[in-house]
Amino acid sequence: MSPQEIADILKTQFGDALTAVVAEGSHPHVTIAAERWHEAAVFLRDDPRLQMNMLRCVSGLDLHPEPWIEVVYDLISMQPGGQQGLWVNQSTIAVRVRVPRDGGHVASVADVWPAADWHEREAADLFGVIFDGHPDPRRILLPDDWIGHPLRKDYVFPTEYDGIPCAVTAES
C-alpha cells in the first residue's frame, strides 16, 4: 500500500486532525494532532487494511526556531505470505506529532506497541517531551539529576556537573 493510500484512509477516519501529508520523497509521513494520536495509533495497528504491527523507531526532532518539537514514529506493516515463507513488507509510514516546545504533552503509545516504552523515554530524556500515561517515565540515557535536554537546539551546556567542571567550547 502506498503512503498516499494510507494517508487517504487516515484522512477519512480522522478528518482535520490530519494536518499534513507528504506522500513522496525518501521519508513519506503524515502529521496528526497530538490529541488524536493515541486513537490514531490504535487505529493504525488494528485496522485490517493498515496493520502496522511494528514500531521501528521514535525520534524527537527540534525544528528551532519554530516554537515546537516533533515526535516522529516510524511504522511498518510486515505480514507472512511471501515466497519461500518470507514475510512481506506491506507498507511503511511515518507519523509525526507536533507539540509545543515547552511542556509539550503527547499520549504514550507504550500500551499499543511495547517497543515505544524505551524510545519514548529517550525522547523525553533528550527533548523534554512529556509522554502522558507512560508506564515508567524515568530518564534513560542521562543521569537522573541531569538538568536540561541536550538534543534541543536551545540547550545550554552546563558549566559543571556534580562539582566536576565541564569545559564549554560552544560554537553552535
Added chain:
Amino acid sequence: MEDKVVHGQPDLLTDFDRQRVAADDLRTEELLINMGPQHPSTHGVLRLMLRTDGELVLEAIPHIGYLHRCAEKIGENVTPVQFVPYTDRLDYLAGMNNNHGYSLAIEKLCGLEVPERARYIRVLMCELNRIASHLVSFGCYGLDMGAFTPFLYAFREREYILDLFEATCGQRLTYNYLSIGGVTQDLPGGFADKLAHFLDYFEPKIDEYNNLLSYNYIFVKRTAGVGVVSAADALAYGLTGPCLRASGVKWDLRRCVPYEIYDRFEFDIPIGIAGGAIGVPREVVVGDSWSRYFVRMQEMKQSVRILRQALQQLPAGEFRAKVPAALKVPAGEVYLEVEGARGQLGYLIVGDGKKTPRRVKIRGPSFCNLSIATHVCRRVLIADVAAILGSIDVVMGEVDR
C-alpha cells in the same frame, strides 16, 4: 499443620508464610541484586537490577546509559564525512555495517550514485564483518554457559577476518572504510585469493562448532526452552535480526526490502525451528535462547554463500564516486534501515541545506532487542538471565550511543 501465631502479629503473614515458619522456622524475603555494570555476563556496561526470591528472578530492570557518548549530538555538529568514524563506535563489533547504513542514508539524501565495484566491496566487507560479529557472539555465549574452548576457536577465525580488514584499510576494529560515495580505498592486491582461501577454510569449521557447542548436551540443557519469545511479542517489542527470526518470523531486510545489491545474490533466511526436526535437539522451542544462538550459526553459512557470489561477480572500475569536498546536506529527510549483524540499524537524517545535518537519529537494533529483557526475565533462575542476555547479543555501544 499446626497454625502458629508469630509474635502476636498474625495479619502480616500469609498462610504460605505461616506454614513455612511452622515447618522449619524459615523466613525468606525478596532481595535486590545489582548485576553489572561491571559483570562478565552483561557484555559491556549494562546494569540489571534483579528482584530475587532465592534463586528465582521475579523482575529484571535494565539500567542503561553508562556508555552514552552523545553520538547523535555529535552527528549534528560534524559533517557527514566526519561522522562516519563515529558510527564505527556504535556497534563496535560490526563497524562496517554501521558505516554502510550511514553512508547509504546520506547518499540517498544527497542523490549520490555509488560505482558498481564499490557496492560489491561494501557487500564483501559487511558480510565478513557479520561473520566476525557472529563469531564473537558464539564464542562469548559459550563462555557465558561455561564452555571456554569455543571462545578460543571463534577468536582464531575472527583474527583471520581482522587481518583481511587490516590489509584493506589499516584498521582492525573501527574501520571508517565504507564512506560517503563508496569506499576510501581499493582492495589490496591478492585480496580475492586470501578471501577465497579463508572461505574454504572457514565453511567446514561451522559444522565443527555445531558439534562442539550447539549440540553439546549441557549447552542445550542450559539454553533450550529458556527465555522463549513468541513471534507476536517479538514484533510488539520491535525485535529485529536473529532475535526476530528465531521466533519464526522469516524477515530479513536483505531479502524483504533489498538495499544495495543484495537482490543479486542467492541465500536463505534461517529461522527458529521447533525441536525434533533434523539438526534441532528435542528440547528446543521456537523463540528460545538456543534458537537465537543457532540462527546466528546458520547465518554465518549464508554469509559465506553471499561472499562467494560477490567475489565471483566483483567488477573492475572506480571504488568511489566523486563527492564534493564541501558536501551540503540538502533540505529534506530520509529514514533508512540496513540489516546489521544484530538487527535493523536505522538512521533518520534531517537536513536543512547546511554542511551539518539538523538531526541524526540512530535506531540501534540492540536498544530495541534489549527492551524485551524485563518481559522475558520474569520468574526465571538467575543463571538463566545470563543465558537470555547472551542470546539477545547486545552491544552496549549501540544501546547507549
